[in-house]
Amino acid sequence: MSRIFTTLCVGALTTAFATEAMATEWNVSLWGKRRAFTEHIHKLAELVEEKTDGDFTMNISYGGLSKNTENLDGISIFAFEMAQFCAGYHPDKNRAITVLELPFLGVDTLEEEVAVSNAVYAHPAVQEEMAQWSAKLLMPTPMPQYNLVGTGEPRNELADFDGMRVRATGGLGRAFEAVGAVPTSMTASEVYQAMESGVIDTAAFAQHAHLSFGTINEADWWTANLNPGTVNCPVVVNTDAYESLSDAEREALDSSVPEAIDYYLENYGELLAKWDSVLEEKGVEKVMISDEELAKFKDIAGTPTHEAWIEEMGAQGLPAQELYDLVTSTLEETRASN
Structure with a gap:
């Protein structure tokens, strides 16, 4: 009787350990705090856990695993399985996707941003460069x-940007530099203090970041229609971690991406819809740049910056013109399909 009992106990323990061993938990490295910028990752985690009946879960950490500027390095050494990063934090490590950060590409909506990003991400040269990490x-x-918030008198003419100390990364930084501003690429979490202490006059962010990182609380004005470009911040997974997933887990992850993006778009749309009321509440003046000044900015910082990027990246062996053309053709196709 005791032998039977012992055998049953051993069998139960073996089954328990086997079940536990089969469970997959990923660590996800983010920064700042939960905000519109990270909602698709939370939705992804929720969907994956649901689809796998809790066998595949994600532990989302805000700054506890890595600095935001070191997330790609962390992925490369398998310090964690998933992370978010922005191309402008280390353009030398992710040269190919910086095409998406060029100023004045003409992307107007979040849906268009999804389309051009997905097209570039699928390009073999981009995947090859990411594989190095x-x-x-x-x-x-x-x-x-992105648009500016600033202190002091509103800057509504291009001449006002001369000498302006602005937080702007990647292609945005180049654009502002082209019109005489002094860009700095400090990380998002450093911007509020820099603005509060007067180290910078202005900061270029998307709306959610002006809220999340507090720059809107220091601002006297906001440019409603400057629209010089945006940054590209992909979510990546370690390739070994991805390949180690079971077929069911991989299917759960891959199939959840479009759902997570749809949720993100809906959530961010709600934020944009109430932005004017946020400005009013904070006492921030809404500045409209004239069409003439916008045209000047585009002429100076648009096409010349694009051409310089194509030449520079092409000299480094990347199919730069092909990547640039992919962005423009995808944008045209997306608009035609709508």
């Missing part, structure tokens, strides 16, 4: 066009 591009983080 053991990273697989999973999904974009579509953001609207």
